Amino acid sequence: MKAIQRMNPDDHLVSAKELKDVVAFGRKCSKTAFPNPTREGCPERARLRAMAHRDPRLTLEDLPIAHIVRCSPCFxxxxxxxxxxxxxxxxxxxxxxxxVLAVFVTAVLFVKDRISGRGEPSVSQQKQQRSEPQPNVVTPRPAVPVSPIPIKIDLAAFSPTRGDEKQDSRKKLHLPQKLLRVTLQMPLGMEPGEYLVRLKDSAGTDYADIRALGRINDGTTSVEVDLDLATASPGNFTLMIRPPGLSWRRYPVVIE
Ligand SMILES: [Zn+2]
Known part of the structure; x- marks a missing residue:
């Protein structure tokens, strides 16, 4: 472990190859070579998940590689x-x-239609003609079970804390245990720019850590982030948001 760390002293980012090596090594050692029925020293599931998703922000120190290759349940x-x-x-x-296929087929049908039809169709006719063939093309079967559910949260309605003060008395954000596309509408006065968004579980482990661009529209800035909560365990979380140039804001969240 120490040796691997020294190989990559600048940024400690994990390459795909290093992760592959771990998997190959683990396979060699068989899945049951290291039973650990009491799950002693096992890392958080969130950390394993981040590793499995190849989160590019993970550093080698973050990864429980040394543990995983010696713990069959974790592996x-x-x-x-x-x-x-x-x-x-x-x-x-x-x-x-x-x-892509749907757009392509629609375009072909539209061009064919214009070539065969006499005269220029009006804009509204064009729209109708374009949208009509689409449903037949897009739905051969509902093969898209993982499209995120859009959710809009107006953070002006929630009061953040800046330190570690108690949060029990405050209004909590309720989020479903699904794959979400969350639009965070920032309170008035928040600038557009780079926002950092984190979701921590009650043990303080990062469940998500996202950089997103805040865009201003009609005087309010909003930030869109995808949060995959499908595998999150229900309970209390903390949503942390750092607007550009400002300190972290914390919002209590309940995942249910
Ligand atoms: Zn383990």
């Missing part, structure tokens, strides 16, 4: 999460190519 869990991550990515690619 199996990692393999499982990794498979899920690849599966989700595969589905996203499938969804994207379906959209």
């Amino acid at each position: 199996q869990e990692y393999l499982h999460l990794r498979r899920m991550s690849l599966l989700v990515r595969g589905l996203q690619i499938t969804a994207a190519s379906l959209v």
Whole structure:
């Protein structure tokens, strides 16, 4: 572990190859070579998940590599999460190519239509003609089970804390245990720019750590982030937001 760390002294970012090596090594050692029924010293599931998703912000120190290769339950869990991550990515690619296909077919139909039809159709006719063939193309089967649910949160309605003060008495954000596309509407006066958004569980472990661009529209800045809460355990979380040039704001969240 120490040796691996020294190999990468500048940024400690984990390369895909290093992770592959871990998996290959683990496979060699078999899945049951290191039973750990009491799960002693096991890392948080969130950390395994981040590792399985190849979170590019992870550093080697963050990764429980040394533990995983010596703990069969963790190793199996990692393999499982990794498979899920690849599966989700595969589905996203499938969804994207379906959209491309749909747009392409629609364009072809539209061009054919214009060539065969006499005269210039009006704009409204064009729109109708374009949208009509689409449903047949897009829905060969509902192969897109993982499209995020859009949610809008007006943070002006919630009061943040800047330190570690008690949060019990305050209004909590309730989020469903789903894949979400959250639009965070910032309180008035918040500048557009780079926002940092984190979601921590009650143990203080990062569940999500996202950089996003705050855009201003009609005087209010909003930030859009995707939060995959499908695998989050229900309970109390803390949503942390750092507007550009300002300190962290904390909002209590309940995932249910
Ligand atoms: Zn373990």
